[in-house]
Structures are given as structure tokens and as C-alpha cells.
Amino acid sequence: MSASRTARERVRAELIREITEIARTQLAREGAGGLSLRAVAREMGMVSSAIYRYFASRDDLLTALIIDGYNAVGDAAQVADAACPREDYTGRWLAVCRAVREWALAHPHEYALLYGSPVPGYRAPQDTIGPATRYALVFGRIIGDAHAAGALDPPPGDPAPASFTGDAERLREAVLPRAPDEVVARALTAWSSLFGSVSFELFGQFDNVITDRAAVFDHNMTTLARFLGLPA
């Protein structure tokens, strides 16, 4: 009977959910290095080998966590963007930046897993790519909307290097339709700048340097908005 098959499958799905849930809290406590199948099994009240019914290896479990993490960042970005008036491009940009920062502060080890030093020996499979780019779509849409509305007026600067045109074309197709090379290049700068700020705050470089980190972050992101040409 297909109803009973789905019953078993529901239990299975629920257990997979529970395993990743426990793995996530362990990740939050100890970081990626401290994630262990045996510890997860212990907390599940299972024998360690039972986990292998659900995940083929430790790396598979890590991959699941990574995908969940990227999706969580993507969700946070989307929600933050959706809460703003469509034409308030600068407000949308700022809201999404804050959402990324706040997610990172709330999930430091997950953030480190996604954007920090690579986990030694771990090679990300293809399935992570889609989720990994979700939040980028949000940023792309904001800048793209502003550009389409003629609201993008970047301050003068050097032209993007010639060797960048191919990359720019690929990025236009993926996230920034119709934006000129210079805008794409600036978007990349802003992108790495945002994550540079968040990483520095999270990884301790701002300790004893910046006190009111939220305010400095906002200031930085506003400055980046100007740099991108978003309206004041």
C-alpha cells in the first residue's frame, strides 16, 4: 500500500531531519572539526553504525549541513529584502546586509563552515552550488532593479580590467542581467567587502578595536551603497 510506504518514508525523513538537527547544534557548539557521527548517534540514542542508514559518510552529513546553511542565509536575505518597499534600493541593500550579519552572529560556526577556512579534506559536491548562490540572487536583484529603473549613479572610478569581461558576462547571466562591466565589478567589491566585515567581526579581528560594531557595520554598508551608486 502506498499509504504505508509513505508512513515508513515519513519516519525516515523525520529521522534525517533529527540527525541534521543534532549535528547542527554540535556544529554550533564545537565547530566543523568537532562534528562526529558517533556523538550524533549517542545523542540520538542509537548505535553509531545506525547513522549509516541515513548518511553514507561524515562528509555527506557535512554536505547536508552546508546546504542547509546556504539556504538559511538565502532565506534570511530574501525575507529581509521582501520587507522593504521595492523602490527603496538603498534600504533593501542595507536590510539584506544586516540580515547576513545577523544570521552570521546567530550562527557563527555555521557561518565559518560556509565562508571561513575550508574544512580540511572536505570537497564540496555539485549540489551545494545552487543553494550557495541564492543570497547572491537577492543582491543581484536589488542592484539590477536599481539599474533598470535608472536609479544607479556610481561615482567615477577606474574602468574594470579587460580580462574581466568574460566573468562579467557570466555574472550577468547568473545574477545581474544587463548591468555594465563596471557595475558588476563594483558589486563584487561590495560583496567581498560585506563578507570581509562580517568575517572580521566574527573571527575576532575587531576585538579591542571596534566597540559599537552594529553602528560601524551600518556605516560601512551605507558607504558601500554609495560606492555602488545606490541613491542616498
Add this chain to the structure above:
Amino acid sequence: MSASRTARERVRAELIREITEIARTQLAREGAGGLSLRAVAREMGMVSSAIYRYFASRDDLLTALIIDGYNAVGDAAQVADAACPREDYTGRWLAVCRAVREWALAHPHEYALLYGSPVPGYRAPQDTIGPATRYALVFGRIIGDAHAAGALDPPPGDPAPASFTGDAERLREAVLPRAPDEVVARALTAWSSLFGSVSFELFGQFDNVITDRAAVFDHNMTTLARFLGLPA
């Protein structure tokens, strides 16, 4: 005899050097997590407990590596700066940025140890602070020199947040004498932007995104120079 005491001490110093050397290459191969006292001892042809004559614990060895790393970045920055004409502030800025990037590319795991996700369970002792700020002095001197020469002309922007004044004062004392708050704030932005770029490149975020990374990096750093108000 004091000559013979120094003989013993010379051997001791040489062994400490050799241990950190081997530890450094292991760090380069496997990352911080893969650094093991036993492996170092094996490669030294010693028994593992012998290492404890030279380092009280694994963390102590890590600390030594971290200090060496910060000093290496500091040296690279200093050398790059010293090779430029004093009044070419933009050239000096660019040279130091490149030096940081090139050091990072040449020593990815060491870079990750210094600027990537914190090593779980490791708490940096006070002795790392001095070396950690050496390269910052170099950046500070460039911006400070430009400012003192009246060559700093930053484009308009929002004022730094009020809550930043205390931090700015502290930073003025440490690395940026006599610079106004806005300049200090911009220096911080540029600082995290630089390391954001380098980290993204190193940690794989630019994979399949940017092809000619050196060119894009140069472009970004030049843009940051303008943002700081360094002359074109």
C-alpha cells in the same frame, strides 16, 4: 663556562627553530587541525614526549606558529612599502596590498590560521598582539604620511557614527596619529575589504566567478585607494 652554556643554548635554539619549521610545513600541508606533536616528533626522529622539552603543549607550538605568521606578514608589508618612493602614497598602498595577497597565496594555511575561522579550543595569549598589529602599522603610516602631507582628499561620504569616537581615538594612538574620525573609519573599511578579497579568493568563493584574480584584485585595491582619498 659561559661559552659552553651558550653552546647548549645554541643547540636548544636550533632545535626549537627546527621544530617550528617542521610544524610549519605540516600546517601548510594539512591545516591547523592536522598539526600534531607526534607527527612533528616523528619527522624529527624523536620520541613524541621529547617535544615537551621545547614546547609545553600543542597550543604553545601553535602560538609560536601564529606569532611567526604575523611577523611574516608584517615583514612582507614592510619590505613592499620600503621599496616604493615615499611620496607615492597610492603606489605604497597598492604594493602593500599586493604583498599581503601574495603572502596569503603562498601560505594559504598559515593565512587561514591568522585570519580564517578561529581554531576551536585555542585561545590566543597576549604575546600575539604585538606581532598581529605590525602590518597595520605599515598601512597606518602610509595613510598617515599622506594625511600629514595634505595629500589625502577623500570623496564625500557620511560622517562616522558618534559611538566610534572612542575607538578612533585608540586607533589614532596606535596606528593613525592625527587622522580625523572619518579617515580612521575609512581605513577600517578598506582594511576589512582587503582581507575580504584575499579570504574570498583563498577560501574558494571566487572559484568559477573570477578568472584573472590578480587584475580584479588590483582594480579593487585601486578603487579602495580612491575611497581612502589617496591621489590618483
Add this chain to the structure above:
DNA sequence: TGTACATCAGTGAACGCGCGTTCACTGATGTAC
């Protein structure tokens, strides 16, 4: 210069730990007739 003693370097065995993964197995749950 020679001897008695103190310091230091390195050994080897051991403690106690945790890990990922495999494998043959027992029961329970579902499927087909």
C-alpha cells in the same frame, strides 16, 4: 687539572581517549499473491 654533583635531553612505555567505518546479525515493517 680532576672529581663530585646538578642539570638537562631524550627514551620508552603507558594511560585514556575518541574517531570513521565495516560486517554479520536479529527483528520489525511492508508487499504480493
Add this chain to the structure above:
DNA sequence: TGTACATCAGTGAACGCGCGTTCACTGATGTAC
């Protein structure tokens, strides 16, 4: 509706590994008289 069979979940023991750290010890190197 009832029975024979196949699938799946979970067990428990084991393999083989490496790790940091401690400790009592042997020799060698240096020191003081």
C-alpha cells in the same frame, strides 16, 4: 483476510587508527670546588 517472502532499521562487536600528555628512567653535558 492470511500467509510467505523481501526489504529495511537498528544492534553490537570489532578493526585500525592517531592523538596529547605523564612519568620514571638513563646518559650525556655542564658547574663548582
